[in-house]
Amino acid sequence: MVNTTIKARIEQIKYECEGIISLELIPVNQNSFPSFSAGSHIDIKLPNGHTRSYSLTNAPNQYDRYNIAVKLEEDSKGGSAWFHHEARVGMEIQTLPPSNDFEMVPSDKMTVLFAAGIGITPILSMIAKLNSENHAWTLHYSAKTKRQRAFFPLLEKLRENSNGQIHYYLTAEESSRMDLQAIMQASPEGTHFYCCGPASFINVFIEAGQNHPAENIHFERFSASQEAATDGGYNIHLARDGRTLPVEAGQSILDVLLDSGIDVQYACSEGVCGTCKTTVLDGIPDHRDDCLTDEEKAQNKAIMVCCSGSLSKTLTLDL
Ligand code: FES
Structure with a gap:
């Protein structure tokens, strides 16, 4: 299913506490946003080209607006820094419809x-x-x-x-x-x-x-249970692009791809959302994410390029 982006306007920005702001988004071309269930998040496409996931904080019956909160991360790759330093009331941004990986289970217990x-x-x-x-x-x-x-x-x-x-x-x-x-x-x-x-x-x-x-x-x-693989010392070969690129110490595969102008989708940069999943054609990934199942990791057919590395000298990606 292709998710259509929805235009949203920043209606309000509020300081919530040290390092955290909240934003209220309202729909631009419609009266209400798609409905959502408690625990949902939206993927926001920022004007700087980055996509980031944010939990919805408002009540699930209030879908005339979406409320989110953003923490300023020190090593932000453009998501939290954009919201904290560049976002202004009245600006328009694009969001995907809500999805929920944290559903509540109906229960009459505590x-x-x-x-x-x-x-x-x-x-x-x-x-x-x-x-x-x-x-x-x-x-x-x-x-x-x-x-x-x-x-x-x-x-x-x-x-x-x-x-x-x-x-x-x-x-x-x-x-x-x-x-x-x-x-x-x-x-x-x-x-x-x-x-x-x-x-x-x-x-x-x-x-x-x-x-x-x-x-x-x-x-x-909100972050993977393991440290990202940033030791470098291997190459990625991009099968469709044709280039072979070195991944140096301190870099993630995602860093190398973005620096080389490869258009790769990502959101959390932490190995938890699954947006950056990329097909592996050859080589053995060093899986560090919390998205793939143990079985999928053992098959070595996919990798989350934001946090995982390579155990083989060269990793061939379907890019
Ligand atoms: S960007 Fe979320 S898992 Fe890689």
């Missing part, structure tokens, strides 16, 4: 949500959905400092008159850390657990959830 840092974004939409169903929930939300705790006023508003509770943790200021294992152990049977945040946080969540039914454990990564 819901426990875990978030760290910018990982709060899909959780906001989930809380709005749970509130609309008068469902019981508890959120455990961790940030380094009060100044880095995003959406505090909105969270307090979502908690008001709801069936929900929120526990905040400030890891640098108060040394308060959430004990995911203890929280999960103390939760009633049948509880569904949802988690979003950095790779290390998700890894702790997965470990803590091992004694719970797998169907009750849900998470979304």
Whole structure:
């Protein structure tokens, strides 16, 4: 299925906390955007040519707008830096329709949500959905400092008159850390657990959830569980283009492709969204992503070029 891009206008930009802004997007040529479910994200095509994925933070029944939040990343390849330094109210951008890799499962049991840092974004939409169903929930939300705790006023508003509770943790200021294992152990049977945040946080969540039914454990990564392969020392051969290009230490395959003017689609640059999946014709990739299954990795027929490298001297790509 071909996804048609939708024109959106930046209606509002708001400072949410240190390093994080939120944006409200409204449709340009229609009254409403396509509907979405809690936990969805949109892929935004930026004027600088980059495509980036952002979770929708608003309630799933509010599709007259899309709300997103963007954290300024130090090593931004043009996504977060564009939003923080160049985006202005009134500008038009293109987005693809929402998709959801972090679906909520219908349940009449308790819901426990875990978030760290910018990982709060899909959780906001989930809380709005749970509130609309008068469902019981508890959120455990961790940030380094009060100044880095995003959406505090909105969270307090979502908690008001709801069936929900929120526990905040400030890891640098108060040394308060959430004990995911203890929280999960103390939760009633049948509880569904949802988690979003950095790779290390998700890894702790997965470990803590091992004694719970797998169907009750849900998470979304914003970064891959492994370091990107940037040791270099190999070549990529582009079968259709005809060129052979060296990948030097400190570079990803994606860096080399972009520097060489190859038009390759990418979004997260972290090995979690699958946008940069490229067919491998020959050679053995050094898989570092969280998109391909173990079986797919063993077949060596595809690679996520944003984070994976090569175990063979030359990797031939269908580019
Ligand atoms: S750009 Fe998202 S997996 Fe490579």
